[in-house]
Amino acid sequence: MDKQRIKGAALRLKGSIKKAVGRLTGNERLEASGEVDKAAGSVRTLVGETKDTIRNSTKSR
Numbered sequence: 001m002d003k004q005r006i007k008g009a010a011l012r013l014k015g016s017i018k019k020a021v022g023r024l025t026g027n028e029r030l031e032a033s034g035e036v037d038k039a040a041g042s043v044r045t046l047v048g049e050t051k052d053t054i055r056n057s058t059k060s061r
Helices: 003-025 028-059
Strands: none
Touching: 003 028
């Protein structure tokens, strides 16, 4: 498993927490920041998955 996948999952979790706290407190800026973190985490996870796929396809040759 690539480190980017782990970092992406952590960033998505952080974003979910920030979004929830922003919603509970009525802080729209914090909620939006959480959405950005979630999106960034999804991208990092995708990068990690792509690296894993490439790594696995080159091993099987």
